[in-house]
Structures are given as structure tokens and as C-alpha cells.
Amino acid sequence: xxxxxxxxxxxxxxxxxxxxxxxxxxxxxxxxxxxxxxxxxxxxxxxxxxxxxxxxxxxxxxxxxxxxxxxxxxxxxxxxxxxxxxxxxxxxxxxxxxxxxxxxxxxxxxxxxxxxxxxxxxxxxxxxxxxxxxxxxxxxxxxxxxxxxxxxxxxxxxxxxxxxxxxxxxxxxxxxxxxxxxxxxxxxxxxxxxxxxxxxxxxxxxxxxxxxxxxxxxxxxxxxxxxxxxxxxxxxxxxxxxxxxxxxxxxxxxxxxxxxxxxxxxxxxxxxxxxxxxxxxxxxxxxxxxxxxxxxxxxxxxxxxxxxxxxxxxxxxxxxxxxxxxxxxxxxxxxxxxxxxxxxxxxxxxxxxxxxxxxxxxxxxxxxxxxxxxxxxxxxxxxxxxxxxxxxxxxxxxxxxxxxxxxxxxxxxxxxxxxxxxxxxxxxxxxxxxxxxxxxxxxxxxxxxxxxxxxxxxxxxxxxxxxxxxxxxxxxxxxxxxxxxxxxxxxxxxxxxxxxxxxxxxxxxxxxxxxxxx
Amino acid sequence: xxxxxxxxxxxxxxxxxxxxxxxxxxxxxxxxxxxxxxxxxxxxxxxxxxxxxxxxxxxxxxxxxxxxxxxxxxxxxxxxxxxxxxxxxxxxxxxxxxxxxxxxxxxxxxxxxxxxxxxxxxxxxxxxxxxxxxxxxxxxxxxxxxxxxxxxxxxxxxxxxxxxxxxxxxxxxxxxxxxxxxxxxxxxxxxxxxxxxxxxxxxxxxxxxxxxxxxxxxxxxxxxxxxxxxxxxxxxxxxxxxxxxxxxxxxxxxxxxxxxxxxxxxxxxxxxxxxxxxxxxxxxxxxxxxxxxxxxxxxxxxxxxxxxxxxxxxxxxxxxxxxxxxxxxxxxxxxxxxxxxxxxxxxxxxxxxxxxxxxxxxxxxxxxxxxxxxxxxxxxxxxxxxxxxxxxxxxxxxxxxxxxxxxxxxxxxxxxxxxx
Numbered sequence: 001x002x003x004x005x006x007x008x009x010x011x012x013x014x015x016x017x018x019x020x021x022x023x024x025x026x027x028x029x030x031x032x033x034x035x036x037x038x039x040x041x042x043x044x045x046x047x048x049x050x051x052x053x054x055x056x057x058x059x060x061x062x063x064x065x066x067x068x069x070x071x072x073x074x075x076x077x078x079x080x081x082x083x084x085x086x087x088x089x090x091x092x093x094x095x096x097x098x099x100x101x102x103x104x105x106x107x108x109x110x111x112x113x114x115x116x117x118x119x120x121x122x123x124x125x126x127x128x129x130x131x132x133x134x135x136x137x138x139x140x141x142x143x144x145x146x147x148x149x150x151x152x153x154x155x156x157x158x159x160x161x162x163x164x165x166x167x168x169x170x171x172x173x174x175x176x177x178x179x180x181x182x183x184x185x186x187x188x189x190x191x192x193x194x195x196x197x198x199x200x201x202x203x204x205x206x207x208x209x210x211x212x213x214x215x216x217x218x219x220x221x222x223x224x225x226x227x228x229x230x231x232x233x234x235x236x237x238x239x240x241x242x243x244x245x246x247x248x249x250x251x252x253x254x255x256x257x258x259x260x261x262x263x264x265x266x267x268x269x270x271x272x273x274x275x276x277x278x279x280x281x282x283x284x285x286x287x288x289x290x291x292x293x294x295x296x297x298x299x300x301x302x303x304x305x306x307x308x309x310x311x312x313x314x315x316x317x318x319x320x321x322x323x324x325x326x327x328x329x330x331x332x333x334x335x336x337x338x339x340x341x342x343x344x345x346x347x348x349x350x351x352x353x354x355x356x357x358x359x360x361x362x363x364x365x366x367x368x369x370x371x372x373x374x375x376x377x378x379x380x381x382x383x384x385x386x387x388x389x390x391x392x393x394x395x396x397x398x399x400x401x402x403x404x405x406x407x408x409x410x411x412x413x414x415x416x417x418x419x420x421x422x423x424x425x426x427x428x429x430x431x432x433x434x435x436x437x438x439x440x441x442x443x444x445x446x447x448x449x450x451x452x453x454x455x456x457x458x459x460x461x462x463x464x465x466x467x468x469x470x471x472x473x474x475x476x477x478x479x480x481x482x483x484x485x486x487x488x489x490x491x492x493x494x495x496x497x498x499x500x501x502x503x504x505x506x507x508x509x510x511x512x513x514x515x516x517x518x
Numbered sequence: 519x520x521x522x523x524x525x526x527x528x529x530x531x532x533x534x535x536x537x538x539x540x541x542x543x544x545x546x547x548x549x550x551x552x553x554x555x556x557x558x559x560x561x562x563x564x565x566x567x568x569x570x571x572x573x574x575x576x577x578x579x580x581x582x583x584x585x586x587x588x589x590x591x592x593x594x595x596x597x598x599x600x601x602x603x604x605x606x607x608x609x610x611x612x613x614x615x616x617x618x619x620x621x622x623x624x625x626x627x628x629x630x631x632x633x634x635x636x637x638x639x640x641x642x643x644x645x646x647x648x649x650x651x652x653x654x655x656x657x658x659x660x661x662x663x664x665x666x667x668x669x670x671x672x673x674x675x676x677x678x679x680x681x682x683x684x685x686x687x688x689x690x691x692x693x694x695x696x697x698x699x700x701x702x703x704x705x706x707x708x709x710x711x712x713x714x715x716x717x718x719x720x721x722x723x724x725x726x727x728x729x730x731x732x733x734x735x736x737x738x739x740x741x742x743x744x745x746x747x748x749x750x751x752x753x754x755x756x757x758x759x760x761x762x763x764x765x766x767x768x769x770x771x772x773x774x775x776x777x778x779x780x781x782x783x784x785x786x787x788x789x790x791x792x793x794x795x796x797x798x799x800x801x802x803x804x805x806x807x808x809x810x811x812x813x814x815x816x817x818x819x820x821x822x823x824x825x826x827x828x829x830x831x832x833x834x835x836x837x838x839x840x841x842x843x844x845x846x847x848x849x850x851x852x853x854x855x856x857x858x859x860x861x862x863x864x865x866x867x868x869x870x871x872x873x874x875x876x877x878x879x880x881x882x883x884x885x886x887x888x889x890x891x892x893x894x895x896x897x898x899x900x901x902x903x904x905x906x907x908x909x910x911x912x913x914x915x916x917x918x919x920x921x922x923x924x925x926x927x928x929x930x931x932x933x934x935x936x937x938x
Contacts, residue, residue, distance in 0.1 A: 084904075
């Protein structure tokens with residue numbers, strides 16, 4: 001592709017032909033203020049905030065719809081540009097209710113930020129404001145305030161081009177224009193959280209997050225969604241060791257700027273009432289160490305153990321289990337049971353939602369290859385039916401539930417969820433959920449992505465690789481997985497070609513690992 | 519000026535002029551068979567040489583506009599669409615409807631000439647929502663033309679195929695803006711599109727498209743028949759030919775008049791429109807529709823009706839909608855009325871226009887009602903200046919123009935109406 005070189009505020013930048021000035025400026029670290037522009041939506045050019053001065057052009061031009069051209073000289077901070085931004089903010093705020101104290105967007109509202117940075121005017125409006133609909137129930141997780149809306153149409157364009165549902169439209173015209181449901185019906189698609197998230201103002205807010213936290217108290221931790229094999233990049237918003245919401249994190253190769261509602265709601269699993277927070281041995285609650293000791297004792301004496309690699313486990317935990325097999329339990333048989341767990345539907349939508357509800361199935365395949373292969377769910381069901389196993393260690397997934405087997409003798413479960421395998425376990429060790437630990441998943445496309453711990457593990461839970469490392473120690477072997485760093489290092493050593501550093505956007509597995517099927 | 523040709527109005531008032539029989543008897547379609555056999559470029563060259571400029575408002579040279587459309591060999595199999603724009607929604611403008619009413623066949627003929635020049639085989643005549651009566655008349659004319667092999671396949675044995683249909687919008691001012699018109703045609707809200715891309719490359723349904731005012735099209739048969747030089751004999755250097763002027767306001771004979779461009783305004787006012795009512799004095803003139811900055815009485819009485827003169831006076835020839843104001847008109851109330859129109863018609867798409875038009879209208883109404891303060895006039899002027907040149911389409915400029923020119927011209931009247 002041809003490249004063009006232009007200057008923006010005196011700095012030279014070379015970009016592919018056709019690149020919008022707003023992106024060319026971004027490449028230089030210059031953020032041009034904008035409301036309607038979104039890198040993953042068609043350009044609308046309606047907010048008129050991103051105006052810039054181009055040498056030789058009689059009028060100010062909008063940076064979102066002007067392509068960089070060879071030799072173009074652009075200025076983003078001239079008096080004319082500043083005056084236009086000030087005037088634009090005066091227009092935008094004229095009929096705005098200015099209800100920041102009770103608005104959920106406060107603290108992450110572009111109107112607030114740009115008023116502060118570019119306007120700082122007092123209202124000159126002496127006429128009544130235009131009034132519109134408030135608190136409109138738009139969907140299960142979506143509330144609309146039409147008065148706060150600036151008609152940027154990001155939500156409309158999202159509905160047209162991403163979900164292709166076309167269920168949000170502009171209604172009316174002039175300053176009585178508003179957005180609303182096309183047919184009057186509520187929005188039912190699985191991306192309502194995206195609408196609330198891309199709304200640059202407080203017009204669309206998420207019902208599940210409204211009025212729960214002021215956003216300036218929240219810290220954001222970059223992580224990965226564990227909801228399916230897509231592995232959407234997310235930001236985990238935390239205060240006081242509690243996750244309050246999940247936002248999408250941009251990764252053009254994985255999820256662009258989106259995340260589905262199912263994934264956004266998964267933080268609730270951290271505090272699910274059925275989640276095991278304590279260990280259990282033979283039906284009695286037990287401290288973690290006691291449960292681990294009981295598990296080690298049973299593993300040590302088992303003659304025909306089976307180990308289940310779970311697709312919800314991190315690569316680090318899978319490695320620890322494979323090493324436990326190698327170093328302490330060479331007689332054990334390895335299994336993997338594809339999902340989903342009971343209660344989760346294996347649906348996909350061609351947007352983000354993947355039919356495989358396990359975030360790390362590719363990780364299982366990689367580690368299984370290292371271990372010389374694994375047996376499938378059918379083999380496990382047969383082994384259990386034939387009583388060919390006297391112990392079954394289940395790592396994270398609900399292996400029994402997936403096989404539709406109500407119970408089995410001698411189950412040792414390392415479980416985050418309170419699922420059937422956990423309930424049926426003779427020994428239960430509680431482990432951390434994904435945002436409670438550092439770790440690695442490999443998504444369906446073979447992209448290695450890093451999880452980052454946002455909150456401490458609840459109760460007695462520890463990351464599964466830590467629990468397995470301890471189990472190894474009790475069995476007299478060193479698995480080298482006592483910390484996430486150690487475990488990640490061990491992964492790179494064990495699987496040749498497995499990336500050690502993956503960065504914020506992850507790294508696609510190199511060949512031959514990318515082929516991946518054992 | 520008695521010798522001025524009636525290029526556009528020759529058949530006005532002829533009984534039955536809208537029928538094919540009468541139209542043909544009056545010379546419509548007489549030259550069409552020859553013209554359709556010309557090379558496309560030969561037609562375009564004549565039109566370029568004629569200096570014809572668009573009659574819709576912007577006054578863009580027609581030949582140059584066609585030049586932006588890729589020639590057939592660079593269209594990659596995509597069709598070209600031609601839209602005859604009969605939305606005619608500019609306040610004060612009512613010439614296209616009269617033209618279509620009296621002479622639909624000349625418009626059809628002109629449309630075929632343009633289609634031939636553009637190698638376009640499908641044309642729509644876009645009518646505003648209220649023009650149902652015109653749609654019926656044009657559809658009848660198209661039916662007759664089709665019967666006579668003047669529309670449809672292999673027109674008059676020339677080998678040129680062209681189908682023409684009418685399309686009626688839902689009635690919105692911005693649907694007269696070419697890209698708003700295209701959105702309307704595609705079945706969406708009539709919101710102007712951001713440019714680039716321009717319609718000549720990406721227009722209706724993503725195809726190269728030309729949107730042309732119907733009066734512009736009606737000039738084409740005459741130009742092809744008599745030649746560019748004959749056309750250029752009328753008008754001025756930069757404003758060739760004749761134009762239809764719609765005169766409204768407190769004049770004795772409001773109506774549509776055809777005059778060569780460059781004619782003194784005084785002749786239109788006094789000669790054609792019969793002058794003002796007895797005892798009245800000229801106050802001001804909006805020379806090209808409500809969106810054009812007004813001329814003071816003095817400016818207007820010294821002006822000639824052409825692009826050069828009106829632009830030198832800071833206004834525009836626009837759509838030829840000449841709105842006359844006499845001294846019985848309250849300019850403060852007149853501005854309130856105009857701003858109300860723009861507040862009502864703003865499509866609401868872009869920020870300055872959506873918020874600015876309503877705000878300006880509320881201030882203007884309040885000032886007209888005697889409830890204004892001096893600071894309101896400052897705000898009003900600021901808003902109009904902030905609107906100008908900053909919007910997605912030309913509507914913002916159109917809405918700002920009357921505000922700025924009224925405030926400038928009639929400042930004493932406004933100041934007298936507000937409290938300090």
C-alpha cells in the first residue's frame with residue numbers, strides 16, 4: 001500500500017494512503033477531540049468536534065473524514081480551531097441537562113472532559129431547554145436518557161454494522177431529534193454493554209452498573225475474558241478488591257473494541273453463592289492445606305489415577321498438571337472433556353461469541369501434545385463405567401457434568417465454580433477465578449494472551465498452578481510452578497516456540513504450534 | 519429587452535402545453551433524434567461552451583459537474599444515475615413547479631439530453647412530497663412520451679435507451695440537497711451525506727450520480743439546438759443565458775419571470791412584477807431565496823441579476839427566489855419567521871446546525887416579542903457566526919445568512935426592540 005507523509009502540528013508522520021487525519025495524529029500521540037468518530041464504526045462526521053486547519057483549505061475540515069495526503073500541513077491547535085471547539089461545546093451543552101452530579105457517566109464523560117479542556121464557558125442560554133425522554137427502559141442492561149444524548153449516532157451505527165439488528169434509530173429532527181428503538185421494542189441483542197460503553201456521554205448507561213460506583217474510584221486492570229474461546233481483551237474495573245464492571249479493551253485482532261454481555265457479567269461468578277471458598281474433605285469443610293494433604297495422600301496411594309485437563313484452566317495450571325503426571329504420577333491416564341459445562345449454552349453469533357465456552361482449549365491441546373496425548377470424554381466415561389480408575393483429579397472444568405455422570409468415586413477437584421464435579425468431590429481444593437490470578441490462555445485463533453490479577457482470590461482459593469505446585473511438593477516433586485512468573489517461564493521452556501513475552505495484544509503461536517491439533 | 523428569447527417559458531400559457539401533441543407542435547423533441555445520435559462528448563462540449571450554470575442554488579457549472587463522472591470505460595460495470603431535482607424547497611422559490619406544470623415535455627427532453635451526455639440509462643425525477651399534482655402530470659407526460667418512443671428503449675431509433683421515472687420524497691427541506699436527496703431515494707431519512715466521497719463518484723446505491731435541477735435540464739435542448747454561442751449571447755460573461763425568477767412579497771404582480779442574466783433588478787421589480795404597492799418604499803431584497811444574504815434597497819436597485827454582481831454585494835443569485843420586503847415589513851418579525859423555518863427543517867444530524875438553529879429561532883422569537891435583551895443580540899450573532907462554515911452540509915450557512923444580514927442591515931430596528 002502506498003504511504004503518504006504529512007505534518008501535523010509541525011511533526012512529520014508517514015501513514016498508509018487513505019488514513020484519516022484523526023488516526024495519523026493519534027500515531028503522533030496527538031489526540032484530536034471527538035465524539036462521533038470511533039475506529040471500529042463507519043465515519044459519521046456529525047459531531048464537528050475534530051476540526052483541524054489544513055494549509056490551503058479555506059474552511060476548517062473534520063479530521064475523521066479527511067484523508068492524509070502527501071505534503072499536507074495540518075494544525076490542530078490554532079485560534080480558529082480553538083474557537084470552533086469552544087463554539088461546538090456551547091452548542092452541545094445548550095440543551096444538555098447538566099445533571100453531572102446524578103449522572104453515571106460523570107468522570108468518564110467526554111462532555112465534561114472537553115468542556116474542561118476546550119470550552120470553560122458559562123451558559124448563555126436564556127430560553128427553556130428542549131426536554132426529552134428520561135430513564136427509558138431500552139433493554140435488560142440498557143437505560144436511555146434522551147436529554148443527555150448528543151446524537152453522535154455511535155449506538156445507531158453499532159446497531160447497523162456490528163450487531164446488524166438496526167434496532168436503534170434517530171427519531172425526529174432538529175433539536176428535538178433523539179435516538180430510540182426502531183420499532184418501539186426493547187433491544188434484545190447480546191451487546192448492550194457495548195452500547196453503554198461507546199456512548200461518549202451519559203445517554204446510554206448500563207443498568208447493572210448504574211449508581212453502584214463513581215468511576216473515579218475504580219482502578220482498571222487489563223485482562224482477558226474467560227467466557228469463551230474468543231478471548232476478548234477486557235479491562236477489569238475494581239475497587240476495594242471487588243470487581244464492579246468489565247469493559248472492552250481494544251484489540252483489533254481479537255475483539256476490536258467490543259465485548260459481549262455474557263462476558264461482561266462473568267465477574268458475578270467471583271461472588272456466586274455456590275462458589276466454593278473453603279476446601280472440603282469427605283464432606284467436611286477443610287482448610288486448604290488440609291485438603292491439599294488429603295489430595296496428596298489419595299494421589300500417592302492411587303493405583304489407577306486419571307487426570308482431567310480443563311479448558312478453563314490457565315496454561316500454567318495445565319503445565320503444572322502435566323508435570324505432576326510426568327514427575328509423580330507416570331501411571332495416570334490423561335483426559336480432556338470438551339464443554340460446555342451444564343447450564344451454559346454452546347452458542348455462537350459470528351460476532352464475538354464462540355461456541356467453545358472454554359477460554360483455553362488450545363492451551364489444553366498444546367499441553368496434551370507435550371504429555372504425549374490425552375484421551376477424550378468418551379474414553380473417560382467408559383473408564384468410569386468400567387471402574388478402571390480409582391481416582392480422578394479434575395482441574396477446573398465440570399468433567400462429570402459434561403459427561404452427564406452424577407457422581408464418581410475418588411474425585412479430587414480443583415474447582416473455581418460450584419459445579420457438579422466439585423459437589424461430587426471427595427476432596428475439594430478451591431482455586432482462583434480468572435481475574436484473581438495471573439496466567440495465560442490460548443484462544444481459538446491460537447493467540448497467546450496474558451491474564452492479569454485484578455483482585456485477590458476469595459476465601460481459601462489460590463491459583464490452580466499454586467495448588468498443583470504444592471500438591472507436587474507434598475508428593476515429593478518440584479513442579480516449578482510456585483509463582484506465575486515461574487510457571488510462565490516453565491511454559492516457554494517446556495513448549496519450544498511458546499512465547500515468553502506476549503505484550504498487551506497477545507502473540508499468535510508460531511508454526512508448528514499454530515497448527516496445534518494433537 | 520423585448521427581444522430576449524423565451525428559452526424556458528416559450529410554451530407557458532399555451533393551451534395544452536403539457537400534452538405531447540401541443541408540445542411537439544411547439545417544437546419540443548424536434549431536435550432530439552439528432553442530439554441523441556451525437557457523441558456524448560460532443561454534447562458535453564456544447565454544454566461546457568455554453569457556460570450553463572446550475573439553477574438549483576449553488577450555480578455550479580454544469581459541464582464541469584459532468585466532468586467529474588467517470589467515463590463509461592472507467593465505471594467498472596457500474597451504472598450512472600441521473601436525478602432531475604424538483605424538490606424546490608427553498609423558501610421564496612417556485613419556478614420549477616411552474617416549469618414542470620407548463621412544460622413537462624421540455625424537462626423530459628432536457629433530461630434525455632443530459633442522460634445521453636452522461637451515458638446514463640435510468641433517470642428519476644425527484645419531486646418533493648407535496649408535489650403530488652405535478653407527479654400526476656409528469657407521469658402522464660412520461661406515458662405519452664413512452665408511447666411515442668421518446669422514452670424507453672432505442673429512442674427514436676438512435677440506439678440510446680433511457681427510462682425515466684418520477685419519485686416523490688416525504689417532504690423535507692434537506693432532501694433538496696443532493697446527498698440528502700440520494701438518502702431519501704434509497705429509502706432512508708433525508709440526511710445529507712458527508713463529503714468526500716462526492717456523488718459524482720459514489721452517489722445513489724454507491725454508483726456515480728448526477729443530481730441536476732430541472733430548470734438547468736430544461737436549458738439543454740435549446741443549447742443543443744441553437745448552439746453554445748447563441749446561448750452565450752444572453753447573460754453576462756460568468757452568467758450566461760436566461761433564468762426563471764420567482765418574485766414574491768408585497769409587489770403588484772408576484773410570479774415567475776424569465777429574464778436574461780445581468781438584467782437590472784429594477785427591471786424585474788418594476789417591469790415584470792409591477793413594482794411595489796402605491797406609497798410603499800423598498801426595504802430590502804433576498805435575491806436568491808431565503809438562504810441568501812439580503813440586499814438593502816439601495817444595493818438592490820443598483821444591482822443586476824447575475825452571479826458577478828450579487829456576489830460582489832456579498833449575496834448570491836441562489837435559486838432565483840426573489841423575496842421583496844417593503845417598509846410595511848417588520849424586519850425583526852421577518853427574521854423570527856425565517857429562523858423558525860430553519861429550526862424546523864434542520865435535519866438534526868450535525869451539532870452546530872441541530873442546536874444552533876433552534877436556539878437562534880428561540881432568541882429571534884423572543885426579541886420579536888419584545889422580551890429580548892441586548893446580550894441576546896450578541897448571542898444571536900455569535901451563534902450564526904459559529905454555524906457558518908462548520909456544518910456537515912450547506913444548511914448551516916443558509917441558516918446563518920439571514921441572521922447575520924438582518925442584524926447587520928437592521929441593527930437600529932433590533933436595538934429598538936430589546937431592553938439594555
